[in-house]
Amino acid sequence: MAQGSSNQLVVPQATAALDQLKFEVAQELGIAIxxxxxxxxxxxxxxxxxxxxxxxxxxxxxxxSLAGK
Structure with a gap:
């Protein structure tokens, strides 16, 4: 995640997963990160x-997740 971000993750270990999600979404949208x-x-x-x-x-x-699927 961005180092200058003021957002704090509730689960800091999720940083890698969120970064991966960001790259996946950007790729789907055709945006180069x-x-x-x-x-x-x-x-x-x-x-x-x-x-x-x-x-x-x-x-x-x-x-x-809430629906139990």
Whole structure:
């Protein structure tokens, strides 16, 4: 995750899984994420698309978990 982020994870061990999810979503959307970790060249629209899709997917996972699937 970004080192300058003020967000704190409830489960710090989830960092790698969230990073993997970010790369998967970006790849599905056709957005190239720089490997050096600098996101300054990503447009706000692209960053929002990635974040929105991550949120959508996490909500879907939680709903399935609550439904017992």
């Amino acid at each position: 720089p490997q050096d970790g600098y996101y300054g060249n990503i447009t706000t629209r692209d960053a929002g698309s990635i974040g929105g899709n991550i949120t959508r997917r996490l909500v879907q996972i939680a709903e399935q």
